[in-house]
Amino acid sequence: MIQDHPLNHDEMLAVLDWYRAAGVDIAVGEEPVDRFAQRAPSRAAPAMAAPAAVGTAPVARAPDAPVIGADPSEARRLAASAQTLDELRALLEAYDGCGLKLRATQLVFADGNPDAEIMLIGEAPGAEEDRQGKPFVGKSGQLLDRILAAIGLDRSKVYIANTVPWRPPGNRTPTPEEMALCLPFLHRQVELVAPKLVMTLGGPAMQTIFNTTTGIIKMRGNWAKLTIGQHVVEAIPTLHPAYLLRNAPAKEQAWADMLSLKIKIDALGLGG
Template identity: 50%
Template sequence: MNFPSPQDRPELRELLAFYLEAGVDEALTEEPVDRFAEAVRAQNAAHAASTAEQVSKPDRRPQSTNAQGFAGTATSDPPLAQRTPATAAVPDEAQAQLARQLAAQASTLEELREAMAGFDGCNLKFTAKNLVFADGNPNAALMLVGEAPGRDEDLEGLPFVGRSGRLLDRMLAAIGLDRNSAYIANVIPWRPPGNRTPTPHETEICRPFIERQIELVGPKVLVNLGGPSAKTLLNTTEGILRLRGNWRSHTTGNGTTIPAMPTLHPAYLLRTPAHKRLAWRDFVEVKMKLRSLS
């Protein structure tokens, strides 16, 4: 059977262009996988195995007589009210602990980069092409932190190099700065597949690395680009539209307090150009803060 090529079907070409723009640039497997069906099959298999084991092992415990004279099976299990509930384990806590240890041991940015490159505790690493560590001047007074790399950033191994990055460059230029006078990083150093939102567990695993990165850079001013960056580094649950324009503070592991300005992410501004005026106000505040601290 001959299938039509994208050139012969305009709607297919448009669909592929849409997927590419959304960041879906490769298939992780040759065939689609129904993860829900896999989970159900595994659960059914485990239940069947458990049932078969119980049937094959007759109950040989001694019989006892209860107070009413009925025979029953003797058991050493405590009453239900006295049983201690099982403690739920936090998924990936061991990997988060390892990330904290590796981050704390890094005494320079280069050591931190090497530690992150060798860290296999975050599943995002295995679908990303590159570690996106940072860009700009590590000695700059201003540090900007976004959420996670996109397709272009993953390909080049640098943060904010796509459309959002070009807008960020213009925003920096508006206050007299560029990438040589700022340092740029992300909370998550690996691109989530298809540009999906990182899970809370992935964020917590990566959190020690960005916190140590900020501590090693020691900027005078921190700018949180977007809600996820602000919520992670400022320990808040407020939305970015309520946070933006108001100075907050980020405290590093060594106790240093850095003034932080939450603002709108450039990707959001590309979708909502009317809010660029809000980001402009925030960057003017940053400019004035830098001037007062210089």
């Protein structure tokens, strides 16, 4: 067993960084609590709510209380009502149905050119994206910029979004419920941008957009015609830049995918 010892300055900073990455941002007490020393609470029967008196007004839920079990159909209705990207962004700013919003710093809606004919879709914002409010601005974003430049593109020629617009705590993968609540907004975003080509970045984004459980290694580099919302578009999946930073040999595969994108761009006369 590892012996407890007082942490030095560097160790304390490392612990704080770990807590921040895990989404811990508030202390619930001044003194630590030994949960192992506590007895498990007995299972009491749930209390029955007293019936409201006739003629009394219903008790309103606090406006900042989290929504549990939000209805995806409400998200679909709201998303469909947006006629412009600005309206869609405003709807997302006001939408409280997805719990990811409660722990994120801000909405990460999109970056790049909304009139672009090429759209890139990643999975979810990371810590730096959460701070700046733009997708792909951390180390993986810097690598993405270099990859785009290698085939003659930059952020003025592409539009970049994520499958979910709020950072999951600890950069975890969004849950199926969170995806179901955010997906109608992404579909409407694709419809409003109406790109000619879509490239997904990473396995989770590929599985969401291509509606598949197949792994990214098997799927990457293969073009398919997809219907995203009501928009029909050619799409290709590739590896996420963050994965390339951890696995340098995979850059060869990603480069082959980017060359395939470049060939398609030239064939359609796009990206100019």
